[in-house]
Amino acid sequence: MSSKADAVERLLQVLAVLRAAEAKPVPRKVLVKRVTAYAASSAKALSLKKMMQLDLKALLDLGFDIQMVSADGEEGAWVLHSGDWRLPIELDADEQALLVWVMAAAGAKTGEQAQDVDVSGLIGAVPRTLDLVQTALSGRRRLRLVRHGNVTEFEPATLVVRGGRWFVVGRYTGSPKLYGHRVDRLEVDGLGDPMPEPVHVEDPELVLDQTAWTTHEPRDAELRCRLADLGTVQSWFPRAQINTHGDEAVLTFWYRNEEALVSRILGLGWTVRAVAPPELVDRVRRHAADVLELAAR
Amino acid sequence: MTSLPFVSAQPQPLLPLAAPAPQQFSRLLDALLILEAEGSCQIADLAARVGLAPVRMRELLSAFMLAGAEVLGTNAPFNLMFGTSDDDVGTGEEDDDKQAEADVVHLSAHLGRRERLLSQIGARPLMVRDVARALVAARLLRAATRLPAERRAGVGALTVKLAAAMQASVGAPAESVASVLLAATQDRQRVRFRYLHPWTGQPSVVEVEPYDVRRRRDRLVLDAAGSAGRCTYDLGGISELVEVGEPGAFAVPDQPQRGHDRHRVEVVLRVPAHSSQENWLFSGWGGQVVRAVGNGEDEVRIQLEGDAGDPDVAHRLGVLLLQLGRTVRVVNPPELRSAAADVARNVVERHGG
Numbered sequence: 001m002s003s004k005a006d007a008v009e010r011l012l013q014v015l016a017v018l019r020a021a022e023a024k025p026v027p028r029k030v031l032v033k034r035v036t037a038y039a040a041s042s043a044k045a046l047s048l049k050k051m052m053q054l055d056l057k058a059l060l061d062l063g064f065d066i067q068m069v070s071a072d073g074e075e076g077a078w079v080l081h082s083g084d085w086r087l088p089i090e091l092d093a094d095e096q097a098l099l100v101w102v103m104a105a106a107g108a109k110t111g112e113q114a115q116d117v118d119v120s121g122l123i124g125a126v127p128r129t130l131d132l133v134q135t136a137l138s139g140r141r142r143l144r145l146v147r148h149g150n151v152t153e154f155e156p157a158t159l160v161v162r163g164g165r166w167f168v169v170g171r172y173t174g175s176p177k178l179y180g181h182r183v184d185r186l187e188v189d190g191l192g193d194p195m196p197e198p199v200h201v202e203d204p205e206l207v208l209d210q211t212a213w214t215t216h217e218p219r220d221a222e223l224r225c226r227l228a229d230l231g232t233v234q235s236w237f238p239r240a241q242i243n244t245h246g247d248e249a250v251l252t253f254w255y256r257n258e259e260a261l262v263s264r265i266l267g268l269g270w271t272v273r274a275v276a277p278p279e280l281v282d283r284v285r286r287h288a289a290d291v292l293e294l295a296a297r
Numbered sequence: 298m299t300s301l302p303f304v305s306a307q308p309q310p311l312l313p314l315a316a317p318a319p320q321q322f323s324r325l326l327d328a329l330l331i332l333e334a335e336g337s338c339q340i341a342d343l344a345a346r347v348g349l350a351p352v353r354m355r356e357l358l359s360a361f362m363l364a365g366a367e368v369l370g371t372n373a374p375f376n377l378m379f380g381t382s383d384d385d386v387g388t389g390e391e392d393d394d395k396q397a398e399a400d401v402v403h404l405s406a407h408l409g410r411r412e413r414l415l416s417q418i419g420a421r422p423l424m425v426r427d428v429a430r431a432l433v434a435a436r437l438l439r440a441a442t443r444l445p446a447e448r449r450a451g452v453g454a455l456t457v458k459l460a461a462a463m464q465a466s467v468g469a470p471a472e473s474v475a476s477v478l479l480a481a482t483q484d485r486q487r488v489r490f491r492y493l494h495p496w497t498g499q500p501s502v503v504e505v506e507p508y509d510v511r512r513r514r515d516r517l518v519l520d521a522a523g524s525a526g527r528c529t530y531d532l533g534g535i536s537e538l539v540e541v542g543e544p545g546a547f548a549v550p551d552q553p554q555r556g557h558d559r560h561r562v563e564v565v566l567r568v569p570a571h572s573s574q575e576n577w578l579f580s581g582w583g584g585q586v587v588r589a590v591g592n593g594e595d596e597v598r599i600q601l602e603g604d605a606g607d608p609d610v611a612h613r614l615g616v617l618l619l620q621l622g623r624t625v626r627v628v629n630p631p632e633l634r635s636a637a638a639d640v641a642r643n644v645v646e647r648h649g650g
Contacts, residue, residue, distance in 0.1 A: 002314075002353070002356060004314070004315075004316075004318050004321050004353070004356075005321075005353070005356035005357055005359075005360050006360075007318035007321075008318050008321055008322045008325060008357055008360050009360035009363065009364050009367075011318065011319070011322050012322075012360060012361060012364035012365075012418065013364045013367060013368045015364075015418040015419055016364055016365045016368045016369055016417075016418065017368050017369075018419065019417060019418055019419045020368075020369055034368045035368060036367050036368070058318070058319040058322075059319075061319065062319055062322065062323055062326075063420070064418075064419060064420060065419070080419045081419070082416065082419055082420070082421055083419070083420060083421060084420070084421050084422075084423060085326065085330075085415055085420035085421060085422050085423065086423075087303065087305070087423055087428065087462070088303070088304060088305045088327040088330055088462075089305045089307065089458055089459075089461075089462045090309075090458075091455075091458065094451060095451070095454070095455055095458070098448075098451050098452060098455050099431065099455060102431050102434050102435045102438060102452065102455065103427060103430070103431045103434075105434050105438060106427075106430040106431050106433070106434030107430065108426075108427040108428075108430040108431050108434070117438065117479070117483075118479075118483070119434050119437045119438060119475075119479060120430075120434075121509070121510060121511045121512065122437055122475055122479070122510060122511070122512060122517060123430050123433045123434060123437075123512070124433070124512045126426040126429045126430055128300075130425055130426065130429055131300050131301040131424070131425045131426070132301070134301075134303070134304075134306075134425045134429075134463060134464075135301050135304060135334045135335060135425070137306050137463075137464045138304040138305060138306040138331075138334075138464070139304070139331065139334070139335050139338075139346075141335070158464050158465065158466070159463060159464055159465035159466075160465065160466050160467075160468070161432075161433060161436075161465060161466070161467040161468060162468045163468065163516070164433070164512055164517075166429070182580075185580060191335060191336075194339075194342070204466060226500075228491065228493070228500065228536065229493050229498075229500075231533075231536045232493050232495070232533050232534055232536075235533060263620050266616070266619045266620045266644065267616060267620055269498070269616055269619055269640040269641075269643060269644045270494075270496070270497055270498020270499075270640060270643055271493065271498050273647040273648060274648065281648050281649065284644065284648050285644070285645055285648035285649060285650050287619075287622060288619060288641045288642075288644035288645045288648070288650070289641070289645050289650055290622065290623040291618060291619050291622060291623050291637050291641040292637070292638060292641035292642055292645060293623070294623045294626060294637075295618075295634070295635045295636070295637045295638035295641060296635070296638060
């Protein structure tokens with residue numbers, strides 16, 4: 001084994017001894033006796049003490065919660081407290097501190113109190129199945145999904161959070177077509193095999209936007225609303241180009257699924273009106289007229 | 298299913314063999330997180346993901362396997378097993394050479410449950426759900442108007458890193474409005490805004506005491522009280538928002554606990570069985586079949602937040618009925634059977650009817 005691996009093993013042994021003490025102080029002499037490299041060391045006492053101090057400092061710097069508990073004049077003793085491990089991504093000290101603050105604001109850790117900001121109520125539920133979806137994504141593994149009673153393999157490409165809901169975009173193994181599924185509605189059987197290649201998705205928003213799903217050739221739509229209502233309307237048509245005409249906002253975009261677009265326009269029934277193409281306007285009008293006739297009976 | 302530790306989707310840059318031991322130790326811990334989450338891994342793949350040479354990865358995993366046993370003897374937990382495509386590699390001395398040829402490492406299943414590798418050396422991994430919440434929170438806080446610019450920029454950079462590690466993109470849920478309202482609820486300061494009613498399209502300017510900002514299904518809403526009494530406002534309809542008066546201007550009355558005790562109106566709809574409309578009610582509204590009518594139709598029950606007689610309930614249902622179309626009608630309560638009339642008439646008139 002290399003000297004680096006030996007040094008890592010020494011650190012692991014220090015942790016193992018401290019952990020086995022279950023939050024009770026471990027005196028220096030116990031560490032010297034139990035950790036193989038310390039016990040076998042032929043170095044002078046001072047050098048050995050220095051080595052131990054460097055090892056404990058390295059563990060502290062790595063984020064382990066180790067506390068020196070001996071009083072002045074007494075022999076050194078250390079306690080290991082179980083603490084949160086850092087995220088496995090590169091964060092500098094400022095970002096680490098910011099992360100702790102953000103997590104407290106998110107109510108993400110039960111032991112943390114939000115100090116000055118609490119956004120926990122705005123976040124929405126995190127689906128239980130997100131664990132496996134994220135694990136599959138990070139390990140480039142397939143997901144085994146239960147669909148209509150059968151297990152099928154899904155190749156996840158990316159996650160999208162929209163309106164507080166989590167979606168996973170990807171494709172079924174062997175199919176080129178991309179799908180977006182709400183994570184909270186997935187029944188996941190477990191992780192599948194590794195994927196040979198990652199799935200590439202040009203624009204996940206297009207996969208999730210039902211008005212872009214291909215059911216016919218692309219058509220250009222024009223919608224209008226009051227300028228004052230644009231903030232509300234625009235969030236429902238994120239692909240739209242916006243112009244103004246008098247006191248109206250003009251939204252233009254292409255669509256490939258008229259049924260989905262009609263439904264969305266009707267969902268904003270008081271606020272937005274379709275202007276083009278004529279077949280879209282006609283379909284919206286006929287749909288509403290049918291419902292009106294039924295409601296009037 | 299227990300929750301899983303968070304593992305980054307971003308591979309780490311290769312660490313030189315001569316890098317200091319603490320850095321190598323740190324990469325080993327990242328590898329343990331991956332093993333904890335996935336259960337087993339190809340050693341070469343694991344090494345590539347945490348940025349170690351495969352030979353070093355094997356050495357460090359061996360060190361992890363041995364360290365506990367050397368200091369704790371038989372009390373040490375036995376966590377990992379090396380293996381090949383054919384079989385597991387034994388743990389005896391005679392198997393040491395085979396270990397060097399192992400291509401797979403996996404969790405030992407001797408305890409019959411998923412091991413918590415990091416907890417055995419005194420660290421608690423951050424779970425996927427914690428990081429997911431932090432990512433959404435960071436996205437919200439990025440727009441927090443009261444944050445100093447420097448901190449806001451820091452939150453922005455952190456959001457980018459978290460999103461990349463999670464391989465996720467996060468949309469903005471009415472974030473600037475939410476941020477101002479959140480601050481106002483915490484400061485107990487009145488607010489004034491233009492409100493476009495989402496179900497009637499009626500604009501108004503209101504001044505209210507904001508009590509709580511919360512999530513309702515996929516919408517954010519504000520519970521507040523103004524001259525018209527207690528009311529719930531959809532954040533998507535709020536614009537021209539300003540704070541007025543001074544902080545500490547009112548006391549917050551008791552709020553119903555989130556997700557509980559809010560009044561709901563049950564509505565029963567008659568729907569074509571197995572239709573897209575029925576699926577929509579199941580998946581988007583938590584609809585439940587209460588009766589199969591027998592002529593190819595089901596009766597499906599949904600719940601709308603609000604009191605019976607609340608005009609908002611009728612307006613919300615009206616828009617839903619308009620979207621569902623003429624094949625869906627209200628069975629109960631009877632007074633809501635014509636709920637879609639007003640909004641349908643408006644749509645017809647606005648589209649040349």
